[in-house]
Amino acid sequence: MRRPAALAPPRHARAARRPATVPPFAPHAGILRLVRRALPIVLSAGLLALGVALALGPGRGLLGRFAGRFDRRPEAPLRAERLPALDAAAEWINGGPPGPDALRGRVVVVAVFSDTDPAALDALRMLQTWHQAYGRFGLRVIGILAPEYAFAAARGSAERFASRLGLDFPIALDPMLWLAHEFGAEPGSVRMTIADPAGVVRASRILARPAAELSSFEHVVREELRALHPEIAFPRDDAGDPGPPAASASPVPRSVHLGGPAVVDGPLARAERGRAQPFTAEFRFQVEGTAYVPYPVGWWSPEAEGVVAARGGAANFLAIRYDAARVGVVAAPPPWGRARIWVLRDDAWLPADALGEDARLDARGASYFDVTEPRLYLVCRGAGNHVLKLSPEAPGVTFYAFTFEPPAGAATP
Structure with missing residues (x-):
């Protein structure tokens, strides 16, 4: 006799009493679903980390200079005995x-x-x-x-x-x-x-x-x-084939970079990037003591490729001690136009015979250069141990690097 429907146990209770048939790998199904969902996220994070590494370090400049692309050796060899093709030019x-x-x-x-x-x-x-x-x-x-x-x-x-x-x-x-x-x-x-x-x-x-x-x-x-052209009589000269350079007689011009991981010492190496912040110095030796270490004073914003002046005026400046025959700075103007940079050497205006190709004197004898586009500006010349200070008249100027050409015969510091 069939049990009335009202007395029959619920369908889910009947199913619960039947032995379940579970595939042998079913306990890991949740883990597999989690892996499938997490894999795209992990791959995206890896690609993002690779992009950041290429953009910000360990090299400098454009796209992080592609890690491993350059050998940091005194003389990287040419990759072929024949002239390489030029097809890769953009x-x-x-x-x-x-x-x-x-x-x-x-x-x-x-x-x-x-x-x-x-x-x-x-x-x-x-x-x-x-x-x-x-x-x-x-x-x-x-x-x-x-x-x-x-x-x-x-x-x-x-x-x-x-x-x-x-x-x-x-x-x-x-x-x-x-x-x-x-x-x-x-x-x-x-x-x-x-x-x-x-x-x-x-x-x-x-x-x-x-x-x-x-x-x-x-x-x-x-x-x-x-x-x-054996028929043409070119003038003879006494120079020989170029041999390996003598490091002591031919010093390599040095650059001191002001942005990102290329900064190796000083306040900029320890500063947080991407925001304006104050830089102070209680004593004069703090900004004039260590050679080839840049010291900002005032309000500056360290960035990936350089440091940006957050304020203008005499209280805002970059200082660096050097011993070189020619000094330049790679700089860019603010987004809204040109900017004037005042130049002091040993806390005095540059004399006329020490002006670089881009530096000028105003009517009162104050030395300056105008930043009109992103490029290298040659600021001063004349060998000797000096302290250079650059003070932007307005905020928004970006300083990328100092460049120094040592005197002939001097060793690169």
């Missing part, structure tokens, strides 16, 4: 990329440089004279701009730089630094490479002091052009 100024026919059978000089390196200024001016003097005999001069900072990767910045120096030979823009890597360049240096008409590299080296070393490279250029 774009070109002063004409299009030179095709194979344009370089075949020519003597080729390639210079990898940064537009914020003071040594590059001397080298590029010399290359422009070679371009004008030897171009009709078969020399091809090519520049490769490997920027150290994000602003220098823009085409407009490169065009203004070339115009300011009067350069009209082709220049490749290498924002991702692929070409710099192929040629064995280093951040903030000039790598000079000369190839013969067959494309074989005859000489390649990082220049420590271009003014002192380019004469030996010109000797190689003339020898190759004599072989190419």
